[in-house]
Amino acid sequence: MKKIVILNGSPRLEGNTVQMIREFRRGAEEAGAEVTVFDLKRMDIKTCLGCCRGGKNPDSPCVQKDDMERIYPAYEQADVLVLASPMYYWSVTAILKAAFDRLFAVAEKDPGLRNPRKDAVLLMASEGDTEANFKPVSDYYHALLSHLRWNNLGEVNCGGVMNVGDISGHPKLADCYRLGLSVGKD
Numbered sequence: 001m002k003k004i005v006i007l008n009g010s011p012r013l014e015g016n017t018v019q020m021i022r023e024f025r026r027g028a029e030e031a032g033a034e035v036t037v038f039d040l041k042r043m044d045i046k047t048c049l050g051c052c053r054g055g056k057n058p059d060s061p062c063v064q065k066d067d068m069e070r071i072y073p074a075y076e077q078a079d080v081l082v083l084a085s086p087m088y089y090w091s092v093t094a095i096l097k098a099a100f101d102r103l104f105a106v107a108e109k110d111p112g113l114r115n116p117r118k119d120a121v122l123l124m125a126s127e128g129d130t131e132a133n134f135k136p137v138s139d140y141y142h143a144l145l146s147h148l149r150w151n152n153l154g155e156v157n158c159g160g161v162m163n164v165g166d167i168s169g170h171p172k173l174a175d176c177y178r179l180g181l182s183v184g185k186d
């Protein structure tokens with residue numbers, strides 16, 4: 001059974017990103033996957049200290065002790081990591097970036113600082129609705145995956161949504177569902 005971890009970087013827990021996550025999850029679970037969603041907004045996640053002293057305790061790899069302790073074991077077991085975020089200034093939200101930076105502590109368990117291999121998905125809601133608007137984030141995502149040597153399984157950018165509820169009935173929700181269906185298969 002595929003194990004999928006979704007990091008939800010939206011602070012609006014009934015917002016547009018969450019609706020994308022719900023549809024992706026529905027598809028993935030229908031396909032038989034086990035899906036875990038972390039609502040980062042509800043969690044205590046500190047920013048990386050850059051101390052490079054992590055990885056010593058395999059069960060608690062970061063020197064900072066906070067809610068990343070819940071994410072680490074799920075991340076290590078996951079086949080797929082989903083980055084789900086509203087676009088904030090042509091990037092993911094600060095809380096998602098903070099959580100992602102802290103995953104470096106897992107790479108520090110390896111003497112060669114190798115990251116565990118994962119497949120990845122990007123789900124993003126944004127007000128702007130052009131390819132040009134999404135390009136900086138998409139470029140960032142691909143650069144990140146190339147560095148980590150992870151495999152991209154798909155990106156959905158739902159543009160043209162600003163306020164909570166704007167995404168309701170949007171055709172991109174069907175894309176999220178279909179992507180979940182395909183990613184969730186063994």
Ligand SMILES: Cc1cc2nc3c(=O)[nH]c(=O)nc-3n(C[C@H](O)[C@H](O)[C@H](O)COP(=O)(O)O)c2cc1C
Binds near residue numbers: 015091
């Ligand atoms: C601080 C902030 C920065 C934003 N920056 C961008 C941006 O750079 N480009 C864009 O298209 N939308 C931007 N938006 C709009 C959000 O991406 C949009 O409202 C999105 O639907 C929010 O998703 P949510 O409902 O999951 O919170 C920004 C919104 C906020 C609050």
